Amino acid sequence: xxxxxxxxxxxxxxxxxxxxxxxxxxxxxxxxxxxxxxxxxxxxxxxxxxxxxxxxxxxxxxxxxxxxxxxxxxxxxxxxxx
Amino acid sequence: xxxxxxxxxxxxxxxxxxxxxxxxxxxxxxxxxxxxxxxxxxxxxxxxxxxxxxxxxxxxxxxxxxxxxxxxxxxxxxxxxxxxxxxxxxxxxxxxxxxxxxxxxxxxxxxxxxxxxxxxxxxxxxxxxxxxxxxxxxxxxxxxxxxxxxxxxxxxxxxxxxxxxxxxxxxxxxxxxxxxxxxxxxxxxxxxxxxxxxxxxxxxxxxxxxxxxxxxxxxxxxxxxxxxxxxxxxxxxxxxxxxxxxxxxxxxxxxxxxxxxxxxxxxxxxxxxxxxxxxxxxxxxxxxxxxxxxxxxxxxxxxxxxxxxxxxxxxxxxxxxxxxxxxxxxxxxxxxxxxxxxxxxxxxxxxxxxxxxxxxxxxxxxxxxxxxxxxxxxxxxxxxxxxxxxxxxxxxxxxxxxxxxxxxxxxxxxxxxxxxxxxxxxxxxxxxxxxxxxxxxxxxxxxxxxxxxxxxxxxxxxxxxxxxxxxxxxxxxxxxxxxxxxxxxxxxxxxxxxxxxxxxxxxxxxxxxxxxxxxxxxxxxxxxxxxxxxxxxxxxxxxxxxxxxxxxxxxxxxxxxxxxxxxxxxxxxxxxxxxxxxxxxxxxxxxxxxxxxxxxxxxxx
Ligand code: SF4
Numbered sequence: 001x002x003x004x005x006x007x008x009x010x011x012x013x014x015x016x017x018x019x020x021x022x023x024x025x026x027x028x029x030x031x032x033x034x035x036x037x038x039x040x041x042x043x044x045x046x047x048x049x050x051x052x053x054x055x056x057x058x059x060x061x062x063x064x065x066x067x068x069x070x071x072x073x074x075x076x077x078x079x080x081x082x
Numbered sequence: 083x084x085x086x087x088x089x090x091x092x093x094x095x096x097x098x099x100x101x102x103x104x105x106x107x108x109x110x111x112x113x114x115x116x117x118x119x120x121x122x123x124x125x126x127x128x129x130x131x132x133x134x135x136x137x138x139x140x141x142x143x144x145x146x147x148x149x150x151x152x153x154x155x156x157x158x159x160x161x162x163x164x165x166x167x168x169x170x171x172x173x174x175x176x177x178x179x180x181x182x183x184x185x186x187x188x189x190x191x192x193x194x195x196x197x198x199x200x201x202x203x204x205x206x207x208x209x210x211x212x213x214x215x216x217x218x219x220x221x222x223x224x225x226x227x228x229x230x231x232x233x234x235x236x237x238x239x240x241x242x243x244x245x246x247x248x249x250x251x252x253x254x255x256x257x258x259x260x261x262x263x264x265x266x267x268x269x270x271x272x273x274x275x276x277x278x279x280x281x282x283x284x285x286x287x288x289x290x291x292x293x294x295x296x297x298x299x300x301x302x303x304x305x306x307x308x309x310x311x312x313x314x315x316x317x318x319x320x321x322x323x324x325x326x327x328x329x330x331x332x333x334x335x336x337x338x339x340x341x342x343x344x345x346x347x348x349x350x351x352x353x354x355x356x357x358x359x360x361x362x363x364x365x366x367x368x369x370x371x372x373x374x375x376x377x378x379x380x381x382x383x384x385x386x387x388x389x390x391x392x393x394x395x396x397x398x399x400x401x402x403x404x405x406x407x408x409x410x411x412x413x414x415x416x417x418x419x420x421x422x423x424x425x426x427x428x429x430x431x432x433x434x435x436x437x438x439x440x441x442x443x444x445x446x447x448x449x450x451x452x453x454x455x456x457x458x459x460x461x462x463x464x465x466x467x468x469x470x471x472x473x474x475x476x477x478x479x480x481x482x483x484x485x486x487x488x489x490x491x492x493x494x495x496x497x498x499x500x501x502x503x504x505x506x507x508x509x510x511x512x513x514x515x516x517x518x519x520x521x522x523x524x525x526x527x528x529x530x531x532x533x534x535x536x537x538x539x540x541x542x543x544x545x546x547x548x549x550x551x552x553x554x555x556x557x558x559x560x561x562x563x564x565x566x567x568x569x570x571x572x573x574x575x576x577x578x579x580x581x582x583x584x585x586x587x588x589x590x591x592x593x594x595x596x597x598x599x600x601x602x603x604x605x606x607x608x609x610x611x612x613x614x615x616x617x618x619x620x621x622x623x624x625x626x627x628x629x630x631x632x633x634x635x636x637x638x639x640x641x642x643x644x645x646x647x648x649x650x651x652x653x654x655x656x657x658x659x660x661x662x663x664x665x666x667x668x669x670x671x672x673x674x675x676x677x678x679x680x681x682x683x684x685x686x687x
Binding site for chain 1: 314315316318319320322323324325326327328330331334335336352356357377394395530531534536537540541542543546548577578581645646647
């Protein structure tokens with residue numbers, strides 16, 4: 001699956017995009033990212049926007065949202081503007 | 083009276099008369115100030131049917147009770163007038179330092195009336211007010227105007243709001259620019275200023291805003307500043323990446339309008355995002371007066387040197403909406419718009435409509451002659467036409483009428499992505515339906531600022547709402563946003579504080595400064611009064627809800643072609659009747675006598 005990272009997460013991981021294989025849910029994906037980049041989950045503690053194929057996981061099944069190998073997941077730290 | 087001075091300036095440019103007028107606290111308790119005071123004065127004194135570019139229209143420039151205080155972001159002011167673009171009310175809001183300076187000079191507002199025969203500017207130093215000749219400034223761009231006035235007066239402490247050639251030439255979407263790059267941008271306030279032959283207002287002040295309980299106010303302010311500093315958005319993403327941090331978020335959510343809103347996904351979004359701009363061009367942040375957030379950008383380019391901006395909206399309008407990805411060209415175009423005094427959103431929206439008309443064959447090469455063709459992604463179009471529009475030269479003269487009138491000239495107004503003829507900002511409402519209802523019902527037309535439903539629908543503030551939910555909860559949230567933003571505007575604060583503050587926080591600051599003991603509900607009532615009063619002005623100006631309270635056909639009938647919102651339209655017809663009912667209006671969207679009485683505005687019915 002394609003994982004896209006944005007804003008401070010790019011600086012934190014040094015990556016904008018990465019291919020990951022294996023995680024079956026968004027929760028498992030975050031665990032995997034935390035293993036690859038220790039402290040990743042802590043970076044999201046103050047809030048986050050996680051989209052699976054452009055749909056916010058808040059309206060899917062949250063961290064239990066199932067993932068398939070051809071999904072695109074976009075992860076943002078909290079953000080706003082106007 | 084505290085917070086407000088209880089007096090405003092009335093300047094009649096037809097007669098050259100300058101008057102000081104006073105008002106009492108009762109009025110402040112009803113209208114708060116700024117945007118509120120202004121709509122009250124307009125309803126009381128002006129025929130809403132007046133020609134917006136005629137002498138009967140009034141241009142009201144007003145900071146609020148918290149402008150010029152230490153309240154976070156307390157530097158804003160509103161420009162309220164009848165818009166030449168929409169024919170309805172507009173309240174364009176700007177930051178920088180001008181609003182605070184006007185307050186320091188001791189004024190709650192300047193009411194500009196009539197029309198001068200020759201170009202003039204107004205110079206204010208505390209109680210000293212002068213109307214000065216500006217013939218030598220006519221035709222000058224904003225930076226030249228500001229520099230010339232500072233030299234002439236011999237003061238670098240001046241803060242200046244002026245128009246560029248676009249305002250002088252009555253471009254329907256001309257802006258008023260202060261402090262070089264801050265814009266009261268939307269709906270043609272610069273053209274109203276130009277119609278009065280008023281080139282600039284230059285202000286210098288030395289007074290301290292009266293505060294009821296200074297010690298308490300300081301404590302409250304400190305608490306709110308801390309809240310903003312600790313907020314992950316107001317203290318994190320916004321200062322770090324600017325408002326352009328939104329580019330990727332809105333694009334990934336599938337509502338970043340591309341090629342005149344033909345789709346909501348732009349393949350080159352990353353290249354024009356806040357992340358890319360910060361990495362490539364940013365040299366520092368530029369906060370407005372008393373702002374702990376500091377979202378403003380200062381960028382450096384080989385072509386234009388050091389310049390401020392662009393904001394998210396401008397990047398999109400001069401970028402994705404035209405299929406343009408080159409960030410350097412966008413920054414340069416934004417700089418040009420500031421210099422000529424053009425609203426970036428409407429400039430981009432108008433060029434986008436022209437591009438779609440060209441794509442569909444309604445606007446032909448023959449008509450363009452040697453000018454660059456309106457092809458998606460053609461950056462030449464930007465630099466060429468911004469100047470042509472401001473000067474009303476060649477096709478620029480027609481484009482200066484805005485997208486609606488332009489597309490109408492070619493027989494296809496449906497390609498104008500506007501509401502009430504005001505070009506829409508950077509969110510495709512098919513990806514946020516509550517935001518769509520906000521566009522349709524906004525008193526000044528296609529604007530996001532006064533009802534930013536993107537916040538709950540996409541960003542999750544104050545909590546996440548499904549973008550495709552259209553329940554009453556959604557409609558109620560929109561009404562709350564509309565009323566609350568009226569309060570924040572009237573207070574003289576920046577709407578970006580809402581990322582870290584809630585309605586109670588504004589109550590705390592206002593009560594400490596003004597010496598009142600209003601509840602949050604009392605303040606929201608003022609917001610509701612302002613919203614209703616502005617609608618009343620529109621209804622009297624000829625606003626017809628059945629015809630005007632709508633969205634471009636594209637959003638109602640053409641499902642989004644791709645991305646996460648594929649297949650969606652905006653179900654406006656289902657939401658509108660419930661919006662009217664929850665507002666306490668009639669079924670046909672009018673304000674009934676009981677509602678007007680409840681809000682204390684029945685005298686204007
Ligand atoms: S948040 Fe941005 S726009 Fe608002 S006052 Fe601060 S710098 Fe100005």
